[in-house]
Amino acid sequence: MNRSSDSSLTGIRGCLIDCLEDPFLISDYRAVRWFLDGLLVIQSGKILACGNYEQLIESYPGLKITHYPDRIITPGLIDTHVHFPQTAIVASYGKQLLEWLELYTFPEERKFQDFEYAAGVAEIFLDELLRNGTTTAMVWTTVFPESTEALFQAAQRRNLRLIAGKIMMDRNAPDYLLDTAETAYRQSRSLIEQWHDRDRLSYALTPRFAPTSTPEQLQITQQLQSEFPSVYLQTHLSENLGELAWVKELFPDDRDYLAVYERFGLVHDRSVFAHGIHLSESEFARLASAGATLAFCPTSNLFLGSGLFKLHEAKAPERPIAVGLATDIGGGTSFSLLQTASEAYKVSQLQNQTLSAVQMLFLLTLGGARSLSLDHAIGNFEPGKEADFVVWNCRSTPIMDFRNRAEIQTWEDLNDRLFSLLMMGDDRSVDCVYILGDRVSLPQVATAPDKAFG
Numbered sequence: 001m002n003r004s005s006d007s008s009l010t011g012i013r014g015c016l017i018d019c020l021e022d023p024f025l026i027s028d029y030r031a032v033r034w035f036l037d038g039l040l041v042i043q044s045g046k047i048l049a050c051g052n053y054e055q056l057i058e059s060y061p062g063l064k065i066t067h068y069p070d071r072i073i074t075p076g077l078i079d080t081h082v083h084f085p086q087t088a089i090v091a092s093y094g095k096q097l098l099e100w101l102e103l104y105t106f107p108e109e110r111k112f113q114d115f116e117y118a119a120g121v122a123e124i125f126l127d128e129l130l131r132n133g134t135t136t137a138m139v140w141t142t143v144f145p146e147s148t149e150a151l152f153q154a155a156q157r158r159n160l161r162l163i164a165g166k167i168m169m170d171r172n173a174p175d176y177l178l179d180t181a182e183t184a185y186r187q188s189r190s191l192i193e194q195w196h197d198r199d200r201l202s203y204a205l206t207p208r209f210a211p212t213s214t215p216e217q218l219q220i221t222q223q224l225q226s227e228f229p230s231v232y233l234q235t236h237l238s239e240n241l242g243e244l245a246w247v248k249e250l251f252p253d254d255r256d257y258l259a260v261y262e263r264f265g266l267v268h269d270r271s272v273f274a275h276g277i278h279l280s281e282s283e284f285a286r287l288a289s290a291g292a293t294l295a296f297c298p299t300s301n302l303f304l305g306s307g308l309f310k311l312h313e314a315k316a317p318e319r320p321i322a323v324g325l326a327t328d329i330g331g332g333t334s335f336s337l338l339q340t341a342s343e344a345y346k347v348s349q350l351q352n353q354t355l356s357a358v359q360m361l362f363l364l365t366l367g368g369a370r371s372l373s374l375d376h377a378i379g380n381f382e383p384g385k386e387a388d389f390v391v392w393n394c395r396s397t398p399i400m401d402f403r404n405r406a407e408i409q410t411w412e413d414l415n416d417r418l419f420s421l422l423m424m425g426d427d428r429s430v431d432c433v434y435i436l437g438d439r440v441s442l443p444q445v446a447t448a449p450d451k452a453f454g
């Protein structure tokens with residue numbers, strides 16, 4: 001075949017970096033791949049080839065190429081835990097988890113029974129993900145199926161790979177936010193039938209956390225899981241000491257927090273547990289053997305004063321647990337996964353552990369994909385994967401420009417540049433984002449219609 005005549009092919013030229021293996025298990029150098037002058041060849045939204053420009057271009061003469069000199073190109077970033085209805089309450093002052101929910105979260109989530117309001121926030125939320133280089137997320141909606149519907153519709157229009165689910169919550173929250181075991185079953189089932197595995201979308205069963213679901217509701221969650229084995233499960237686990245004491249009170253017969261979820265069959269390789277700060281070694285070991293994921297949310301953990309996640313214990317090579325990074329908006333304070341990685345680095349430093357640039361890149365890309373069982377589709381530049389990627393400008397602020405003027409000539413240069421991007425970068429560092437090989441236009445201001453917020 002004369003590939004040069006194939007007009008469906010496009011090329012992206014620039015400095016490429018991605019992970020092929022887990023740098024928590026082998027050295028950074030062996031886990032990462034880079035091409036200082038690289039070429040991605042894209043066909044029908046998927047990666048056809050990835051390599052050194054000079055070598056690869058010989059096979060694709062005449063290829064239509066977009067060139068990004070002085071940029072770094074990575075796979076799209078993956079946020080493993082984020083609440084879209086909390087977009088408007090980011091940076092709400094002064095409380096820890098349980099009071100924070102009462103004071104800020106619940107009143108805002110109430111508004112999402114209105115489809116139009118939910119649809120407006122969904123647009124802002126997805127704009128904000130993309131403006132920050134986040135191309136896939138595991139997202140919470142609210143107890144109202146309207147809000148889940150609104151988010152799925154908005155994500156579908158943008159061709160995004162996204163996982164989401166309706167919250168199930170039938171006790172210990174304001175009446176206006178409660179469902180029942182029965183309505184949670186019916187509404188979740190209907191959303192699964194409509195949205196799970198449709199285009200790039202997947203469904204996650206979403207009990208808020210053990211204290212807000214009755215045993216009956218956890219039972220029907222298990223029933224849905226067995227009726228639809230390929231759906232995900234997302235919930236919270238062991239975030240705050242007050243929460244731990246409450247779980248002990250509500251579930252006195254279970255030996256620890258994780259055991260509550262285990263009793264209802266909710267700990268498996270499609271389960272994603274946010275936080276996991278105060279886990280015992282036994283809980284870590286059981287999560288590892290179940291193949292479950294922990295979503296590490298450092299900006300949230302610091303902002304709400306929840307504690308320091310033990311990343312290096314979670315990733316211990318003798319029984320590694322899948323870990324993804326997550327913004328946990330709006331307990332978290334930034335949509336930027338770069339800022340999130342920067343805080344993860346500091347949380348590790350406070351525990352006398354370091355976190356390399358390659359390890360952070362892994363958590364944000366291939367590690368995130370593996371933790372969501374999506375590594376067959378996204379996470380790096382392997383041929384056949386979906387072409388979601390980000391073009392980064394490491395000179396996007398005056399101080400970054402000053403620091404990063406020198407040309408990248410070696411792996412050490414690139415490693416240092418990547419680390420500076422992770423520590424100092426934010427949405428300003430995103431030059432552009434591609435979804436399925438198409439460049440998306442990123443709004444500079446919120447674009448949702450004002451009427452939704454009147």
Ligand SMILES: [Zn+2]
Binds near residue numbers: 081083236274328331
């Ligand atoms: Zn959360």
